[in-house]
Amino acid sequence: MPELPEVEAARRAAHNVAAGRRISGVWVADDPIVFEGVAPGRVRRALVGRRVKAVRRHGKHLWLELDRRPWPCLHFGMTGGIHVPAGRAVRLVSDGRVSRADWPPRFTKLHLRFADGGELALADGRRLGRIRLRHDPAAEPPISALGFDAWRALPSPARFHVMLRARNAPIKAVLLDQSFAAGIGNWIADEVLYQAGIAPKRRASTLSPAETRRLRARVRSVIGGAVRAGSDGDRFPRWWLFHRRWGHRRGGPPATTVRGEHIRHETVGGRTTAWVPSTQR
DNA sequence: CTCAGTGTTCAGTG
DNA sequence: TCACTGAACACTGA
Numbered sequence: 001m002p003e004l005p006e007v008e009a010a011r012r013a014a015h016n017v018a019a020g021r022r023i024s025g026v027w028v029a030d031d032p033i034v035f036e037g038v039a040p041g042r043v044r045r046a047l048v049g050r051r052v053k054a055v056r057r058h059g060k061h062l063w064l065e066l067d068r069r070p071w072p073c074l075h076f077g078m079t080g081g082i083h084v085p086a087g088r089a090v091r092l093v094s095d096g097r098v099s100r101a102d103w104p105p106r107f108t109k110l111h112l113r114f115a116d117g118g119e120l121a122l123a124d125g126r127r128l129g130r131i132r133l134r135h136d137p138a139a140e141p142p143i144s145a146l147g148f149d150a151w152r153a154l155p156s157p158a159r160f161h162v163m164l165r166a167r168n169a170p171i172k173a174v175l176l177d178q179s180f181a182a183g184i185g186n187w188i189a190d191e192v193l194y195q196a197g198i199a200p201k202r203r204a205s206t207l208s209p210a211e212t213r214r215l216r217a218r219v220r221s222v223i224g225g226a227v228r229a230g231s232d233g234d235r236f237p238r239w240w241l242f243h244r245r246w247g248h249r250r251g252g253p254p255a256t257t258v259r260g261e262h263i264r265h266e267t268v269g270g271r272t273t274a275w276v277p278s279t280q281r
Numbered sequence: 282c283t284c285a286g287t288g289t290t291c292a293g294t295g
Numbered sequence: 296t297c298a299c300t301g302a303a304c305a306c307t308g309a
């Protein structure tokens with residue numbers, strides 16, 4: 001479920017376990033898809049014995065700064081996530097909870113043990129996630145091709161408006177474009193547009209200064225709120241579209257917001273989009 | 282059994 | 296060349 005808040009939660013979890021510690025053991029899956037452009041064994045050799053100096057994030061990308069390069073870069077795709085064991089129970093950072101017997105979790109691709117006994121695993125069932133090795137992650141693709149971090153590096157309102165004026169695609173598609181803003185995914189884009197009262201199909205270049213200001217403020221508040229909630233959807237404000245967007249099931253009652261507004265589903269920017277025609281223009 | 286999904290990439294189009 | 300669109304990728308769970 002990884003959009004920016006999820007990846008930030010993973011970054012913090014990884015930081016707590018790994019920062020300042022030495023990697024004492026590494027297990028890698030034999031998976032030539034998730035390990036992209038590098039043999040799993042080479043990742044293992046690059047990590048074992050190294051000390052972790054910091055865990056960095058840009059958009060949905062995560063990487064470990066080690067005391068020697070190259071460094072491992074992680075992307076979670078649709079279903080990947082960082083997992084850490086917590087005490088006797090095992091807490092799943094990204095997807096809920098598993099029992100102690102499930103450690104390391106199913107679909108683990110990379111499993112790190114630290115000298116002080118801590119552990120960390122990256123698991124990904126659908127295999128759309130990626131593990132790469134880079135000498136300078138922020139300066140090399142794919143991270144160098146990302147736009148501003150949607151949470152920590154929002155441009156000024158004026159600059160934001162100028163950037164959107166240059167884009168003709170539907171605003172939803174622009175928000176999803178990682179080379180524009182890094183970290184926004186499908187549910188955040190829908191949530192932000194819902195809260196800003198802007199229809200997802202509106203061409204970005206047609207948004208007024210007032211609309212781009214509203215949009216920018218919601219990007220900040222939605223992501224900030226989700227990060228503050230530890231990316232735990234149950235703790236998001238009750239009135240958010242988030243809780244209702246998938247409330248409909250085939251044959252079930254039509255989805256509505258907590259205020260009773262009808263939620264419509266259609267494809268915009270290549271993704272299923274939930275929006276409220278009565279309030280989004 | 283079928284289908285959609287909290288993502289990204291790449292070929293094809295205008 | 297650029298911006299944009301839609302299919303492909305891989306696999307699970309509803």
